[in-house]
Every structure is written in C-alpha cells, then in structure tokens.
Amino acid sequence: MEAKKTKKQSINIASGAITWKAIKKQKELVLLSIPFVAYVLLFCYVPLLGWIMAFQNYKPGLGFLHSKFIGLDKFKFLFVDNPDFLRVIRNTLAMGVINLVLSFAFAIAFALILNEVVHKAPKKFVQTVSYLPHFLSMIIVCGILQDVLSIDHGIVNEILVKLHVLKEPINFLTYKSLFWWIVGFTNVWKETGWNSIIYIAAITAINPDLYDSAAIDGAGRFRKMWHITLPGIKPTIFILLLINIGNVLNAGFEIQYLLTNGMVQSVSQTIDIYVLKFGISQCDYSLGTAAGIFKSVVSIILIFLANSAAKAAGEERLF
Amino acid sequence: MKKQIFAVLSSAAIISSLLAGCGGNSSQSGASSSASSSASASSEGSKQIKEFTAFFDRQGSELNQDNEIQQIIAEKIGAKCKETWLTGQTAEEAVGMYIASGEYPDFMNWTPQLQEAGALVAIDEYLDKYPNIKNFWSESQWNSLRQADGHIYSIPQFGKINIKAMDTQQNGEAFWIQTRVLKWANYPKVESLDQLFDLLEKYYAANPTMPDGSSVIPFEILAYDWYYFCLENPPQFLDGYPNNGRCIVDPKTYLVSDYNITPTAKRYFKKLNEEYKKGIIDPEFMTMNHDQFLEKIASGRVLCMVEQHWDFATAEDSIKSQKLEGCTYVPLGITIEPGMKEMYYVSGESATLSGGLSITKSCKDVEGALKFVNDLLDPEIVTLRSWGVEGKDYLVDENGLFYRTDEMRENAVNADYKASHLCSYSYFPNYGGMNPDGKNAATPDTQPSEFFNGLRPEVQECLTAYGAKTYVEMLDNNVIDGKDQPWYPMWSFVGTMTSETPGGLAWTKMEETKKQYLPQVVVANDFEKEWSTYLEAYKKCKPEDFFAEVQEAVYNRIKLVWGKDVRPKS
Known part of the structure; x- marks a missing residue:
C-alpha cells in the first residue's frame, strides 16, 4: 500500500502494450481474474488435447501414448x-x-x-x-x-x-x-x-x-x-x-x-x-x-x- | 462466537469427508476396504458382508434394497451384489459410456468392446481354485472361450444343462398366439404363415375389441433397437432352420448362406405387407420402443407376434396377475408351407461358447468376486435363487419333490413380490435342466408335476387340445448336440465381431439398412418396388464380406472341436 501511494505513476493502458508496470498496477484485477482464466483453461482448452484422438486409431486399452497415428x-x-x-x-x-x-x-x-x-x-x-x-x-x-x-x-x-x-x-x-x-x-x-x-x-x-x-x-x-x-x-x-x-x-x-x-x-x-x-x-x-x-x-x-x-x-x- | 466455531467445524467435516472420498478411490475402495474392516467386525460376532456391483446390458428389474432372499444369501456366503440394468439407452451406448469413463462396476456382461478396451480381468489362472465355476463348463468349452491372447475373460451364464434337459417352456423364438384365438377356432391345426394370418383375420373380424372397449392388435412386430430380430429373422425359421441367428448353416456341407434374400424371405415380407394393408398389423410397430411394446403385451390386446419368450415373460406375468382371460400365449412352429419340419425349439449344450459374465479391472477384489460366483453355484444357494425359501415359496413332499400352492405361484409372478423377496441373480451362471439335488428341476417352471398344475386353466385346456403337456411339446422337438454341430449357434460368433474388420463393418451397415428398409417394405404401397430398393441398398453393404468371415468362423469352430480342417480344398 505504501509503495503504491508513493509511486503514483500514470500508465497509459489505452496504448495497448502490456507492460510489467501495468500488470503491477492492476495486480488485484489480475488476481481476481485468475480463477476464471484457470476455469476456462481447465474446462475449455485442456479437453481439446483429446482432439489428438481424431488423428490416431485410438484404443482405450492403449491410451494416447501407444495408439497408432493414422493421419487423416x-x-x-x-x-x-x-x-x-x-x-x-x-x-x-x-x-x-x-x-x-x-x-x-x-x-x-x-x-x-x-x-x-x-x-x-x-x-x-x-x-x-x-x-x-x-x-x-x-x-x-x-x-x-x-x-x-x-x-x-x-x-x-x-x-x-x-x-x-x-x-x-x-x-x-x-x-x-x-x-x-x-x-x-x-x-x-x-x-x-x-x-x-x-x-x-x-x-x-x-x-x-x-x-x-x-x-x-x-x-x-x-x-x-x-x-x-x-x-x-x-x-x-x-x-x-x-x-x-x-x-x-x-x-x-x-x-x-x-x-x-x-x-x-x-x-x-x-x-x-x-x-x-x-x-x-x-x-x-x-x-x-x-x-x-x-x-x-x-x-x-x-x-x-x-x-x-x-x-x-x-x-x-x-x- | 458459537456460530463461528460451528461454521469452522462443519466446513472441516465437509472437507475431510471429501478427502476421504478421494482417498478411497485411489488407495482402497469398495470391497477391499470393507474386507479389511471385516476383521474387526467379525471379532464382534457379526460377519461383514462384501458388496459387489454389476451392470448388465439388458432390460431388467432392479431388486429392492432390502430384498429378503438377497439378504439370506448374503448372510450365508458373506457377499451380495447390487445389479443394475439398462435404463433408456441402448446396450452399446451404455457399455460405451463405461469405457469412455474408464470406471466399471465389478461385474459386466462380456462384449468385444470391453475386451478391446482392456477393461476385463483374465480369470483362467484362478479357475482351479473355484471348483463350482471350473466344473460348470467342460475343458473344451472353456478352451473355446480363449481370446487372442490365450486367456479366458468370461463365464457364460446360460445354456448349461445339468444332468438332462427338462425344458417345459420354449424360451426362444416362436410365433406366440393367445389361447383365446385358438379356442375360438376350436383348436385348429395351424402350421403355415397363410393359415396363421387367415385365423387372425377371422378372429379379429369377430372380436375387434377387448372387454374394456380398447381395440385388439391382431399382430405385433417389435422393431426397436436390437430386438428387431422379431422382424428380420423369421425367414430362417420359416424355412425350417434353427436359430443360428445371422445366417443359415448347412449341416452337411458346412456352407453358410443368407436368409435375408431367400424366396421365403420375400414371401414372408410380402405377406406382412398384405396384412399391414388389411389393418392386421399394429400401425405403430415401427415407432414403438421396447417399453411401449411390453406395455401393449401386458394389456392383453396383442393376439400374436414373433418373439423370444424370455423377452416378454415379464409382460406375460402381468397378464397372469391381472387374470386377463385367454390372453396368455402358446408357441406355434409356423413354417412357410404346411407340413414342414421346423426347428424353433432346440435343446443341447453348445460345444463352443462366447461371452458371459466378466470381472472388470475396476474390481478391487477379484478373488472375492470369483468366490461370490462360485458360492452362488452352491447347491443350497442355487435352490434359493431358483426356487426361493422353503415353506414360503415352495413345499417339499415326502419324496423330496418340490411343489407350490396357488398362492405361491401367484406370488412368483407378482412384480412387487419379486422385487422385495425373490433374488435369482439371473445374469450370474445358472443351471438349466435339473437342480443339483438330482431330484427336482432347476426352476419351478420346469418341474414336470409343478409345471402343468401351475398353468392357467385356459393354457391347460389349450395344451391338452393339442395333445401337449408342455409348451415345448407344441413344437417339434430338436436336439443339436454341440459335438455334431460345433458351430451352433453362430450368433454367438457374430456378437464378437467389431467394425474393425471388413465383415464387421459390413454387418453394421447391413443392420442399419435392414432397420431402415424392412419397416418400409412392410408398410409400402408398392411392395415390389420397395423390395427391390431394399435389395439394392442391402447389396451395397457388401454382405459377402460378412458371410466370408462367418464361413471362416464355422470352419474354425469345427476345427476346434473335431480337430480337423473341413475347408474345401481349392
């Protein structure tokens, strides 16, 4: 809190460049958004790894690692x-x-x-x-x-x-x-x-x-x-x-x-x-x-x- | 302050219970945890009961939680099993869901998909420890179950004939007709398809409604999911062949042929088409699901149908408990021409087996599970499963023969009583033929003295009119010795095919095509045109691929049992 008060820098966010300063300035917001980003990553993007199955002859007994790749x-x-x-x-x-x-x-x-x-x-x-x-x-x-x-x-x-x-x-x-x-x-x-x-x-x-x-x-x-x-x-x-x-x-x-x-x-x-x-x-x-x-x-x-x-x-x- | 402490405590309790749940899954769970705690429990004198789970990809009715006989068996052998059945989905979907999740109940019915997914536990190395299971099938029958890796993964539950066949009921397929129709026509001889529909038309014209005013359905066809065999496979029976299920096998030349395209098949579907136009066939048959079908049967409105008895037995029980006069069924061995030999009823143990009860890799206590199956085959338990509790479900006369009173017979077909009291573990290995005591039949329905007395008077009258004492005697009696026809039944091979092979893929497509076109053929305005459209679509599925693989399997089964190659030398 002390540091923030003393620093009082104005950061131009509208310029579009994400800098460390901007992140530091908004660290509360960043912290708040972490759970939601994690949620989206975990439930919307991680499952996309399963798409690899489409290019394999996937067998549940073999798993991703041992199933044969068959291209398209x-x-x-x-x-x-x-x-x-x-x-x-x-x-x-x-x-x-x-x-x-x-x-x-x-x-x-x-x-x-x-x-x-x-x-x-x-x-x-x-x-x-x-x-x-x-x-x-x-x-x-x-x-x-x-x-x-x-x-x-x-x-x-x-x-x-x-x-x-x-x-x-x-x-x-x-x-x-x-x-x-x-x-x-x-x-x-x-x-x-x-x-x-x-x-x-x-x-x-x-x-x-x-x-x-x-x-x-x-x-x-x-x-x-x-x-x-x-x-x-x-x-x-x-x-x-x-x-x-x-x-x-x-x-x-x-x-x-x-x-x-x-x-x-x-x-x-x-x-x-x-x-x-x-x-x-x-x-x-x-x-x-x-x-x-x-x-x-x-x-x-x-x-x-x-x-x-x-x-x-x-x-x-x-x- | 008090509130805060309470909140902290309760959240701690929730978290710890969550953690306990997780821990149970990873390290020890289900059967094993209860087994480990059994040591302490037994020191207090009460025996800990292991609980297994099972899922069977069939329609079935769940038992009540506190089912009495299940409890008695559990106390005697120290284990019980919660059985669940299909609800809503098809069998393949249900199994596919289990495979996708990777978690299984302890017991499942063997399917090629489960095998391929590596979901099953090989049991051949344990068999010697469990004599009841080991002796259930012979050495060569066990060998026919070996998978590509040389191991055995399943215990076929059905078809074991103990001492001798005692069949009184035709469990398999037939044209089933209500006794009132036969009685109305003064028990005529009905042998051919034409005679049958002639009778149904006449009866329907004279009796179009039920006593309560609802309309009668002269002929019903079940065309839902895999039960559509009721629509598609009668041509093999009409030509006098037994139920190989997916093909005809010539017992002399061992050659496989296709019953879908025989002249008989065409005549049969043409007949259905004519009868549909006359209003004899249920106009809703193609949109009806299995539950709706059973509901229609149970209402007593359906005069006749092609079905396998085990599949509508519950609906017929309902007819019995409602006491609908003349609405229970007897089997007819219909052929395409009168006076032919038919093979609807076939007894005899198969020499080659497939499928059956499997233990999954999710089962934490494989030996416990096998011991459970082994104990279920114990003579005392077998009797509990099939007959019930002495004094309550059956009585014993001075010769040691079991019999039942009328009240006991009525209980046995009452759905509530079945759920709360009886526990047959029907998809675990079952004896056919005789009870292990060597005196009684395996089940009340097959006990000769018990059977006839247990029939409704209308059925007794009907059977007597045809000079039969059992349902089976309504049909020709056939014995197929597994040693003579090792390939029989071929459907057990087709059940192991997957769409991985060309033949399996062809089979999937053939089924698709038949499901789509056969109802259309039946309802078509222009039969000839629709039939040729169907044949064209059918040929595109490459049925020859399928039959080539089936032919190969026939030769393989012959080789396995006879030890010689009968392939034609080319």
Whole structure:
C-alpha cells in the first residue's frame, strides 16, 4: 500500500502494450481474474488435447501414448468413404436453420403481440403459462408429442379426421417429409415463451415518448410496431442472431434421438447422434472425435461469417 | 462466537469427508476396504458382508434394497451384489459410456468392446481354485472361450444343462398366439404363415375389441433397437432352420448362406405387407420402443407376434396377475408351407461358447468376486435363487419333490413380490435342466408335476387340445448336440465381431439398412418396388464380406472341436 501511494505513476493502458508496470498496477484485477482464466483453461482448452484422438486409431486399452497415428484417415472415412456423414450434415443444417428461423420468428412475434396487451393481469398470466414448457425435460415433451401425434386416438389425428383433412389417421412420425417440421414446431412450443423474455425486456426499455409522438402523428398499432418497437429491439435481435448462428449445428440431440425410428433415420440423424453412435456405441472414439472437430470448425466459421456480415451492414456485432 | 466455531467445524467435516472420498478411490475402495474392516467386525460376532456391483446390458428389474432372499444369501456366503440394468439407452451406448469413463462396476456382461478396451480381468489362472465355476463348463468349452491372447475373460451364464434337459417352456423364438384365438377356432391345426394370418383375420373380424372397449392388435412386430430380430429373422425359421441367428448353416456341407434374400424371405415380407394393408398389423410397430411394446403385451390386446419368450415373460406375468382371460400365449412352429419340419425349439449344450459374465479391472477384489460366483453355484444357494425359501415359496413332499400352492405361484409372478423377496441373480451362471439335488428341476417352471398344475386353466385346456403337456411339446422337438454341430449357434460368433474388420463393418451397415428398409417394405404401397430398393441398398453393404468371415468362423469352430480342417480344398 505504501509503495503504491508513493509511486503514483500514470500508465497509459489505452496504448495497448502490456507492460510489467501495468500488470503491477492492476495486480488485484489480475488476481481476481485468475480463477476464471484457470476455469476456462481447465474446462475449455485442456479437453481439446483429446482432439489428438481424431488423428490416431485410438484404443482405450492403449491410451494416447501407444495408439497408432493414422493421419487423416478418419476424416477420409467421414467425407469420402461414407456417404452417410454428408447426409447427417444435411440433416443437422436443415433442422438447425428451421429451428433458428422458427424460434426467432415466433419469439419476436409473440413478444410484439404480448406487448400490445394492455391489461396487466392477463399479460402476466399468458407470459407465465408460455414459459412453463421450457422447464419440461425433452423426454417428457417427446412423450407428450408421441401421444398427441399417435395414430391410436391421438388428438391431432382425431381433429384432422373430424375436419375431413385426413381420410384416416396416419402415423406422423414415420413420414420423412414431416420429421424436420415436427422437430421445429416442438421447439417452438417448448421455447417460444422463454425466448421472448429478452425481447419483452428490450421492448420495455424503449422510450414511451416515441409512441406518444407517433400517436400524435397519426400512427396506428401496426405502424407503431413496425416503426418503433421493431427498430427498438433490432440491436437485441442481431446480437441473439449472431450468437445463435454459431449454434446452428447444435440442432439438437435429445428430440431427434427420442423421436427417431428406422423409417425416418435417414432424415433424423444429427451430427451429435452420429458421434454417439460411432464414438460411444461402436467405440470408435477417433471417428467420433473427427466428427466433433468438424462440427466445431464449421461453427467457428459460421460465427465469423455472420459477424463480418453484421460489421459490413453496420449492425451490432460480437467482436 | 458459537456460530463461528460451528461454521469452522462443519466446513472441516465437509472437507475431510471429501478427502476421504478421494482417498478411497485411489488407495482402497469398495470391497477391499470393507474386507479389511471385516476383521474387526467379525471379532464382534457379526460377519461383514462384501458388496459387489454389476451392470448388465439388458432390460431388467432392479431388486429392492432390502430384498429378503438377497439378504439370506448374503448372510450365508458373506457377499451380495447390487445389479443394475439398462435404463433408456441402448446396450452399446451404455457399455460405451463405461469405457469412455474408464470406471466399471465389478461385474459386466462380456462384449468385444470391453475386451478391446482392456477393461476385463483374465480369470483362467484362478479357475482351479473355484471348483463350482471350473466344473460348470467342460475343458473344451472353456478352451473355446480363449481370446487372442490365450486367456479366458468370461463365464457364460446360460445354456448349461445339468444332468438332462427338462425344458417345459420354449424360451426362444416362436410365433406366440393367445389361447383365446385358438379356442375360438376350436383348436385348429395351424402350421403355415397363410393359415396363421387367415385365423387372425377371422378372429379379429369377430372380436375387434377387448372387454374394456380398447381395440385388439391382431399382430405385433417389435422393431426397436436390437430386438428387431422379431422382424428380420423369421425367414430362417420359416424355412425350417434353427436359430443360428445371422445366417443359415448347412449341416452337411458346412456352407453358410443368407436368409435375408431367400424366396421365403420375400414371401414372408410380402405377406406382412398384405396384412399391414388389411389393418392386421399394429400401425405403430415401427415407432414403438421396447417399453411401449411390453406395455401393449401386458394389456392383453396383442393376439400374436414373433418373439423370444424370455423377452416378454415379464409382460406375460402381468397378464397372469391381472387374470386377463385367454390372453396368455402358446408357441406355434409356423413354417412357410404346411407340413414342414421346423426347428424353433432346440435343446443341447453348445460345444463352443462366447461371452458371459466378466470381472472388470475396476474390481478391487477379484478373488472375492470369483468366490461370490462360485458360492452362488452352491447347491443350497442355487435352490434359493431358483426356487426361493422353503415353506414360503415352495413345499417339499415326502419324496423330496418340490411343489407350490396357488398362492405361491401367484406370488412368483407378482412384480412387487419379486422385487422385495425373490433374488435369482439371473445374469450370474445358472443351471438349466435339473437342480443339483438330482431330484427336482432347476426352476419351478420346469418341474414336470409343478409345471402343468401351475398353468392357467385356459393354457391347460389349450395344451391338452393339442395333445401337449408342455409348451415345448407344441413344437417339434430338436436336439443339436454341440459335438455334431460345433458351430451352433453362430450368433454367438457374430456378437464378437467389431467394425474393425471388413465383415464387421459390413454387418453394421447391413443392420442399419435392414432397420431402415424392412419397416418400409412392410408398410409400402408398392411392395415390389420397395423390395427391390431394399435389395439394392442391402447389396451395397457388401454382405459377402460378412458371410466370408462367418464361413471362416464355422470352419474354425469345427476345427476346434473335431480337430480337423473341413475347408474345401481349392
């Protein structure tokens, strides 16, 4: 303490150069950040050492040290020898994009609509009810879904038959053409309420004066929505979009895993399921790791692309 | 001040307990720590009980913590085992998870993946110390279990026939049909696939609903995970071959052939396709998982299916305890044409074995574990495992024969009673045939006097109508002596293949393809088109690679048992 008081040097941090002096000056901050850096190193970077498996013919009995190096053979197996994996990538991307678009559209629309409800009590009620499915685990959601879509007196079949849309009940989960949409709309059902929270919060931060002045200019509800609310939450939308684009390949595991069956497996398998199937079930850890690496690399590329697109458009961005 | 002291003390306690946990893992844990403390405990007169853990990659029901017979056995032999079973995942995933974590329960079912991961302990050097285990299989059977390194890593649990075969129940595969269907048609002769579906259609037209109003499912197909054998392997039986499981082996030429592409296979799937269109087959069969399947069976709605009895036995027990009239099953030996010889039921001990119970390297007390298995084969314990407690689960007549009262029989199929009282350690080595006492059968279900009396009246009536006294007599009686057909059953070899070899990889792909296309073939609008699409996809998997390796294995097994090479000279 004594020394610090006497030294009173001003260090120009903005210059960007990290000097010992700067570090000494901020030693409390540095100390405070050590646990977090250690956390990230330990749990996010050290496990990356496992990537070495992708370039070995890894056998748990031999370990890293004694397993044979095979170069890029596993990647070759994925992309050249095995047409399955390309189909798996297609499925993952398709479901990821469907999920992204649907979840954005529905969450924003829901937030806008809810914002128009004037009475507090029904608004709170609707909002709370809409969150609830988020807290159900996927296995329960899939159980509900199987009952709802069941050919054996499931409610969807009953309604469609009564409305004469269908002649007789059909087994929805066996149609390849429907699978992606079933997954997408299940996610909408489960997550719309939860995803809209952040938009509703952003909407409340919009200056109410804007609405009043728009009303004086003769703007109706839809004009206000279009010209004030949406632009008001645009930065939020962009940031979330950027974050979620990196997640496109995380199109899900549980729902596809739980709903799949032999007849739709060609459209239901995602990269995660593929990794589980080869990496864990067949004990080909190397192949599983290779598929995982591919997924990470694509995700990073997607994030960078989206970020620079946002930068070019002059919108909010991550970095 | 007081609060502070309390806080310090409690945090010290937490930390020390954490450290104790760590220490236990690295230096001494589980069985060994309890073993070392047993010295002090036994001086007080009470015997310390070793606790082992086991995981079996099968569906099973866990016993209650305070299961009575488990406790009795534990007190007698000084050890018990907590068994866990598959929950939710597939068998391969569960085992893969264990391998990925590197920590295992003490006992597991042998799989080639565990072997390759170096997770198992070789037991051949210990065998001489444990006579019950050693004598469980013969010298040549043990030799057939040797892995590439010359050691033995597993003890096959099933298929041991003590003294003589006593089978009353067809444990394996058959077309199972509810007795009410046969009774309704006045017990007709049902031999071929066409006759069977003809009967089901007529019965269904006359009785479309259950008494409670729910609809009847005339024919069910289980197509989930590896249980999809119910869909894919009947063509071998329909042609009159036994369950080699993955192929047909000609007993004269020793040549392996593929049952997936025989004319019979096509006829069978075409028939399923026709019946599906008529609404005879459950429209949900391709999306149903194993639990949903058992639930449907237990509801009594399913008239007929292809299954192996051990797999739906629990559901049938539930039918029995609900007393659903006429809803229990009898086996039919269906063939593609009437009047053919069929081989659904086969008795005889295999000469070559594979798989079984293994001890993992996580087991800290291998000798203790082997002693546990050895003690489980003790005559007294064997009886406890299979029959239960004398006076409570069975009675003994003046000739020393065991019998049960109606109440005891009902208890034995009651799920609650089974969890709280019975403990069969079913995935530890089991005797088939006779009890070690040489008088009784190994299990109550196989005791001739006990068996028939224990049947529900509807089953007694049905069996009598067909002139049978047991389930097995509903089928043709076949004996395959392991010495004559050393390759039988080939599925035990295929279970040891991994995707490392071309044949193993082909097999993985063949399974994938069959799982995907066979349900489609069954539900197809245009059968011929879908069938040829399937055949095309199937050919792309290179099944010839798979069958070449299987053929090689047949020759190897023959050589192992007969000591001669029967490969054709080229």
